[in-house]
Amino acid sequence: MKSNLSILKILDNASDDSEKNLEDSTQLYNRLAQGLIYSHTRINDNTKRSLEASSFAYALIEILAEKGIITIEELYDRKKGVAERLIERFTGSGLGLLFQNPEFDKYSFEQEADVDCQSCLDTCKAVCCKFPFALSRQDVDEGIIRWEFKKPYLIAHDSDGYCVHLDRETYHCSVHDHRPVPCRGFDCKNNDRWNVWHDDNQSHINPKLHDQISQANKAAYSPAITE
Ligand code: SF4
Ligand code: SF4
Numbered sequence: 001m002k003s004n005l006s007i008l009k010i011l012d013n014a015s016d017d018s019e020k021n022l023e024d025s026t027q028l029y030n031r032l033a034q035g036l037i038y039s040h041t042r043i044n045d046n047t048k049r050s051l052e053a054s055s056f057a058y059a060l061i062e063i064l065a066e067k068g069i070i071t072i073e074e075l076y077d078r079k080k081g082v083a084e085r086l087i088e089r090f091t092g093s094g095l096g097l098l099f100q101n102p103e104f105d106k107y108s109f110e111q112e113a114d115v116d117c118q119s120c121l122d123t124c125k126a127v128c129c130k131f132p133f134a135l136s137r138q139d140v141d142e143g144i145i146r147w148e149f150k151k152p153y154l155i156a157h158d159s160d161g162y163c164v165h166l167d168r169e170t171y172h173c174s175v176h177d178h179r180p181v182p183c184r185g186f187d188c189k190n191n192d193r194w195n196v197w198h199d200d201n202q203s204h205i206n207p208k209l210h211d212q213i214s215q216a217n218k219a220a221y222s223p224a225i226t227e
Contacts, residue, residue, distance in 0.1 A: 031149055099135065100134050104136070106181045123204070134153055139178075155180070161213070
């Protein structure tokens, strides 16, 4: 029979577990709520804008056609060019869905970086797992790699800035076999965008790197402006 002390310990652990579960489900709820708010706002805003734009367009077409200023053939020709311009503007505005471009099949990706991460982790603390990047359609469809609900489909980050899939004690990737292409291809010794190391021996991190990362994340993860 268990002593009173052991029973108290079990009850204590159970209460720790339920507090942890509550904290996890609250975090999950908050992330989901952010994503839903994003979707609802976008849908509502898009519908309003579409209705308004359609009303103007139809009214204008009717007036111009009635006055004999345009023909329907001319209209369709011109519409094609305008549509292409608008799509380009939309893509550059940050409102569209973000995907890797170009995309590669991650399971047959041949340009994996040759970096001995294990010997550097004490120093770099997997700082590259704080970088912002978009997932591929393959990542999203597979449903293993988590994306940021409020900025689809960027990799999901936790509040400490790290990717949600990073084990914070070992600095190892918890989804290593399924990690996205940017994780496979990143070479911190030779990279045009991210200057990770202060020296060629990889003994010191570039002192400006953390600022650079936090600015990049701020810009990338800010919700798109819909007004
Ligand atoms: S790629 Fe470089 S920065 Fe990233 S974990 Fe490996 S050694 Fe560290
Ligand atoms: S998926 Fe893995 S390797 Fe890629 S950023 Fe996240 S923790 Fe790092």
